[in-house]
Amino acid sequence: MTVPFSHAMVLAAGLGLRMRPITLTVPKPLVAVAGRTMLDRAIDALDAAGVTRIVVNCHWLGEKIRDHLAGRPDIALSPEDELLETGGGVTRALPLLGDAPFFVVNADILWTEGAVPALERLRAAWEDERMDALLLLHPTTTAVGHDGPGDFTLDSDGLPHRRGNAAVAPxxxxxxxxxxxxxFEAAPEGRFSLNVLYDRALSHGRLAAIVHDGGWFHVGTPEALPSVEARLRA
Structure with a gap:
């Protein structure tokens, strides 16, 4: 089966509380980093991957995201009166995303490419008969702006597993x-995290992952902006 990967969703509905006071007047996806908004950087990557239909959800200052994307007939908005989190947000947008696998990209992160663009690597790694979700992971030791313990380990077959009770994960x-x-079959209604569905897929052996070979950046606070911009420009 040939999978077209013509559709994608950008998750852009968050409140950006840690980025205040900037996000009191600008939604976090529209914060410019090294001269380009995070939302535009995500859309650039999807455009380069050949995606022809993009859905962007929005909530906080959603009218500014709507105005920013005006003139892009290939982009549809999925407004949320109440925040639905990642799982609820994608579930609401499913009617706009078709019946084939699709990309999902957070609008509050940035990445640089390795030898092959990350979305191309994901597309090449997708195996429709055995996967319901394919995640792009990154080594915690080289992530910029991340101070958490990590999320996953990978076994000898390259399958992801949760950190569990371990202090850290790679x-x-x-x-x-x-x-x-x-x-999303039998997904919860309303607000929920995609982690609920990842865990279900993991329990059935249908969650997969590959490791990113470029750079990855999280812009969590206004104080983090200068260092991330310097790394991007370098």
Whole structure:
């Protein structure tokens, strides 16, 4: 089966509380980093990957995201009156995303490419008959702006496993992934995290992952902006 990967979603509905006071007047996805907004950087990567239909959810200062994307007929908005988190947000947008696997990208992270663009690597690694979700991971030791303990380990077959009770894990989830609509069968209603569906897929052996070979950046606070911009420009 040939998978077109023509559709994608950008998650852009967060409140950006840690980025205040900037995000009191600007939604976090529209914060410029090294001269380009984080939302535009995500859309640039999807455009380069050949995606022809992009859905962007929005909540906080959603009208500014709507105005920013005006004139892009290939982009549809999925407004949320109440925050639905990652799982609820994608679930609401499913009617706009088709019936084939699609990319999902967080609008509050940045990445630089390795030898092959990350979305191309994800597309090449996708195996439709055995995957419901394919996550892009990154080594915690080289992630910029991340101070958490990590999310996943990888076994000898390259399959991801949760950190569990371990103090640290070698890989974090980047916020870049491929999901299949079947992942959302019997999904909870309303607000919920995609982690609920990852864990279900993991229990059935249908969660997969690859490791990013470029750079990855999280801009969590206004104080982090200068160092991330310097790294991007370098």
């Amino acid at each position: 890989y974090l989830f980047t916020g870049v992934q491929i999901l299949h609509p079947r992942l």
